[in-house]
Amino acid sequence: MSEPYTHVRLxxxxxxxxxxxxxxRVSTFVAFDVDPGRRAVTRNPTKDQAEEIAKKIAKSERDRTGAPVWK
Structure with missing residues (x-):
């Protein structure tokens, strides 16, 4: 499975x-693949799995920085 990656801009x-x-600006990306055949090769998560990974990263960053929780 591909790992999340970060892009930083000043x-x-x-x-x-x-x-x-x-x-x-720090952006973290979680790649996903909607094509099951290609996903078997890329080892990327499904869109739903990527969303869960992204939510965990976002929560961790909110906790780390003390940022407000969005609705």
Whole structure:
């Protein structure tokens, strides 16, 4: 099964005024495959399995950062 992977981007927000800052965007991706035949080769989870994996990662990150829970 493929593992989740992370992409990190650093974005400079310097509007020429008083707002000088960097935004760090961290995205974690969980690949899935909807084709059963291809899934047997790629070993990727189903869409539902990937959603459960993503929810576990999201909960872990919310707990780690103290971010609010969404509805």
């Amino acid at each position: 974005i400079c927000s310097d509007d020429g005024g008083l707002n000088h800052r960097y935004e760090i």
